[in-house]
Amino acid sequence: MAPSPRDADPVLQNEMDEVSEAINKTIGRLLPETDLAENKLYEAMRHGTLGGGKRLRPFLVVHSAALFNVDPARARRVAAALEFVHCYSLIHDDLPAMDDAALRRGKPTVHKQYDEATAILAGDALLTLAFEVLSESETHEDPRVRCELIKALAKASGGHGMAGGQMLDLIAENEEFDLGTISRMQRMKTGMLMAFACESGAILGKAGEPQRRALRSYAFDLGLAFQVTDDILDVEADPQDTGKDTGKDSQAGKATFVSTLGKEQAKERAEMLVKQAVSHLHVLDGRAKMLKDLAFYVLERRV
Amino acid sequence: MAPSPRDADPVLQNEMDEVSEAINKTIGRLLPETDLAENKLYEAMRHGTLGGGKRLRPFLVVHSAALFNVDPARARRVAAALEFVHCYSLIHDDLPAMDDAALRRGKPTVHKQYDEATAILAGDALLTLAFEVLSESETHEDPRVRCELIKALAKASGGHGMAGGQMLDLIAENEEFDLGTISRMQRMKTGMLMAFACESGAILGKAGEPQRRALRSYAFDLGLAFQVTDDILDVEADPQDTGKDTGKDSQAGKATFVSTLGKEQAKERAEMLVKQAVSHLHVLDGRAKMLKDLAFYVLERRV
Numbered sequence: 001m002a003p004s005p006r007d008a009d010p011v012l013q014n015e016m017d018e019v020s021e022a023i024n025k026t027i028g029r030l031l032p033e034t035d036l037a038e039n040k041l042y043e044a045m046r047h048g049t050l051g052g053g054k055r056l057r058p059f060l061v062v063h064s065a066a067l068f069n070v071d072p073a074r075a076r077r078v079a080a081a082l083e084f085v086h087c088y089s090l091i092h093d094d095l096p097a098m099d100d101a102a103l104r105r106g107k108p109t110v111h112k113q114y115d116e117a118t119a120i121l122a123g124d125a126l127l128t129l130a131f132e133v134l135s136e137s138e139t140h141e142d143p144r145v146r147c148e149l150i151k152a153l154a155k156a157s158g159g160h161g162m163a164g165g166q167m168l169d170l171i172a173e174n175e176e177f178d179l180g181t182i183s184r185m186q187r188m189k190t191g192m193l194m195a196f197a198c199e200s201g202a203i204l205g206k207a208g209e210p211q212r213r214a215l216r217s218y219a220f221d222l223g224l225a226f227q228v229t230d231d232i233l234d235v236e237a238d239p240q241d242t243g244k245d246t247g248k249d250s251q252a253g254k255a256t257f258v259s260t261l262g263k264e265q266a267k268e269r270a271e272m273l274v275k276q277a278v279s280h281l282h283v284l285d286g287r288a289k290m291l292k293d294l295a296f297y298v299l300e301r302r303v
Numbered sequence: 304m305a306p307s308p309r310d311a312d313p314v315l316q317n318e319m320d321e322v323s324e325a326i327n328k329t330i331g332r333l334l335p336e337t338d339l340a341e342n343k344l345y346e347a348m349r350h351g352t353l354g355g356g357k358r359l360r361p362f363l364v365v366h367s368a369a370l371f372n373v374d375p376a377r378a379r380r381v382a383a384a385l386e387f388v389h390c391y392s393l394i395h396d397d398l399p400a401m402d403d404a405a406l407r408r409g410k411p412t413v414h415k416q417y418d419e420a421t422a423i424l425a426g427d428a429l430l431t432l433a434f435e436v437l438s439e440s441e442t443h444e445d446p447r448v449r450c451e452l453i454k455a456l457a458k459a460s461g462g463h464g465m466a467g468g469q470m471l472d473l474i475a476e477n478e479e480f481d482l483g484t485i486s487r488m489q490r491m492k493t494g495m496l497m498a499f500a501c502e503s504g505a506i507l508g509k510a511g512e513p514q515r516r517a518l519r520s521y522a523f524d525l526g527l528a529f530q531v532t533d534d535i536l537d538v539e540a541d542p543q544d545t546g547k548d549t550g551k552d553s554q555a556g557k558a559t560f561v562s563t564l565g566k567e568q569a570k571e572r573a574e575m576l577v578k579q580a581v582s583h584l585h586v587l588d589g590r591a592k593m594l595k596d597l598a599f600y601v602l603e604r605r606v
Contacts, residue, residue, distance in 0.1 A: 037484065038491075041462055041470040092427060097419035116400035117473050120423065124395060125466040127427065131434040132457035135450045143446040147438045150453060154435035159344055163428040167344040170420050181340065 012293045016059055019079075022072075023058040024050060026080040030133060044114045044122035045129075049087045051105045054303070056226070056294075057082050060197035063290045064215055068205020077139045078149060078200050081130040085157050086193060088126035091119050093166065127157075140204060148203050156192040165189030179260055186227045187220060194223035198291075214283045218291065221277035225298050228270040231256040232263060233302070274299050315596045319362055322382075325375075326361040327353060329383045333436060347417045347425035348432075352390045354408045357606070359529070359597075360385050363500035366593040367518055371508020380442045381452060381503045384433040388460050389496060391429035394422050396469065430460075443507060451506050459495040468492030482563055489530045490523060497526035501594075517586045521594065524580035528601050531573040534559040535566060536605070577602050 031046050033039075058079035065075035094101040094109040095116060102112050111119035133139060134149045155161055165188030168177075172185065198215035201207075235258055257266045274295045281288040334349050336342075361382035368378035397404040397412040398419060405415050414422035436442065437452045458464055468491030471480075475488065501518035504510075538561055560569045580598045584591040 036467075037474065038462075038467045038470040040474070041467055045462065088427075092423055095420075095423065097423060117398075118470070120395055120398065120400060121466050121469055121473075124391075124426070124430065125462040127430055128457050128461035128466065131453055132461060135454040135457060143450045146450050147446045147453075150434055150450075151438040154431050154438060158431035158435060159341075159348065159428040163424050163431065164339075164341045164344055166424055167341040167421070170424075171340065171343070 019059045019062050020055040023055050023079055026076045044110050044118045045126055047113055048091045048110045051107050053105055057197040061200050064198045064201025065204050068207050070204040081133040084126040084130040088123040091123040152196055156196040161188055161192040190227050191220045191223035195219040214280045217280040218277045221273045222295055225270045225273035228257045228266050231258045322362045322365050323358040326358050326382055329379045347413050347421045348429055351394045351413045354410050356408055360500040364503050367501045367504025368507050370590055371510050373507040384436040387429040387433040391426040394426040455499055459499040464491055464495040493530050494523045494526035498522040517583045520583040521580045524576045525598055528573045528576035531560045531569050534561045
């Protein structure tokens with residue numbers, strides 16, 4: 001991983017690097033290189049999933065699962081499935097008909113590296129693979145747990161979750177949204193998948209409802225904080241640091257937290273959200289240090 | 304439903320109409336109209352799934368399940384989930400970057416009726432919804448059965464199934480495939496989802512392996528026969544009958560059964576495949592009359 005221009009604290013950074021490396025291995029095993037005639041599809045799926053990235057969601061899965069003594073290999077399978085969904089959404093979002101992005105994580109986007117049709121199919125196949133991975137007994141021996149994971153991931157990523165949020169995002173190009181609608185859009189677009197990341201650890205560990213609720217609430221606040229800081233980075237950061245085109249949202253005239261609140265108020269809101277996120281973790285009796293540290297990192301990050 | 308130019312036998316036709324009607328109701332319930340800000344997404348999903356079609360796959364699910372005395376409401380949920388996957392694939396295939404089709408089932412394709420971005424998202428959300436439906440206890444009370452359905456559907460529709468077959472289809476535009484590769488491509492593109500349609504009834508009914516194998520083999524032969532007759536219709540039929548642009552594959556220079564075998568040999572092959580399909584059903588002790596009748600209908604169909 002390239003060093004960040006401003007690193008997180010060394011313990012957190014080390015843990016983030018370790019999760020990234022472990023998840024890359026899991027993804028590599030689930031998407032092996034082939035010599036099939038249709039190998040281009042697998043190459044595109046690997047290009048879209050193995051190109052770095054912060055692996056924030058896998059970190060949340062792994063460290064939520066660790067709170068309930070879940071076998072780390074199982075947590076990594078769920079983390080990989082979730083990352084497949086996250087990466088499929090990036091591949092489809094980057095298409096010319098959507099955000100029309102040429103660069104992602106410092107590399108050409110999938111449709112630039114291959115072609116549009118391949119990018120559409122690679123996204124479709126990644127989404128499908130996510131559910132296949134979750135349905136297998138290696139993910140959990142109890143099929144009830146596997147079904148619960150599948151239902152939760154589908155709800156977080158479908159029409160009432162991420163895909164619906166993307167639809168709102170498209171509508172936002174032509175309609176003025178108020179802050180409430182922007183927050184709902186971000187909750188669907190980003191928050192629900194973050195909530196799945198945290199709750200999936202609790203599902204794997206068959207944790208009780210108060211702990212699930214705490215992790216969901218933490219994730220929603222963290223997800224919103226992450227989105228606010230993303231909007232700030234979109235107007236502030238150097239594309240060489242973020243590895244993607246910056247300033248695109250503001251250029252497209254999209255309503256963002258920065259355009260609605262102004263930069264200073266957006267920063268204050270991110271800070272407030274992070275404090276609120278951390279406050280939900282008290283029911284976990286001080287065991288959630290990594291999740292707490294990650295929340296503060298979201299404020300500090302420059303990529 | 305518009306009457307076909309050449310109808311199937313009246314009993315079969317009546318049963319096909321009844322399955323279509325029941326599945327439309329199930330799909331309508333799973334995709335209700337909303338007044339949400341993102342309603343356009345749901346409209347596009349309804350447009351892409353409720354526009355008629357032969358509902359061949361739902362017919363196979365319902366009548367395979369009936370062989371094992373499965374609750375018809377459960378079979379219809381699986382049939383709807385499968386139809387969501389089939390329809391998402393049509394929506395994405397019709398996109399300008401893929402087949403660039405303007406017409407489907409006599410209506411504008413989803414990206415023509417709405418726009419490309421909405422069509423991409425509607426396909427994504429339908430695929431996701433399919434797995435959500437299968438994960439719910441209304442589909443089967445045994446979570447082991449639900450996981451088996453999810454795994455089988457994912458395998459049939461992902462990179463090693465339908466999406467991989469689509470990739471081969473794209474490659475076929477620039478490469479000359481032999482008959483073996485065309486058959487493998489069709490097996491992945493169409494056959495595996497047909498096999499899921501038939502096997503899902505056996506999974507729901509917890510049937511034994513010999514019966515599952517018989518239904519899978521029936522479905523693969525039927526699927527291939529269906530594809531051969533599709534290729535014949537592509538060069539023979541009137542677009543007013545099929546409700547879609549015809550002659551597109553041959554114009555695109557794609558290798559098809561007709562271009563490889565010639566029309567007469569293709570017809571012979573379809574007949575041979577249908578007889579072979581029916582021969583697998585003997586282990587079901589004459590209970591599979593509807594599946595047998597459907598196989599012969601595939602030869603007769605003009606749409």
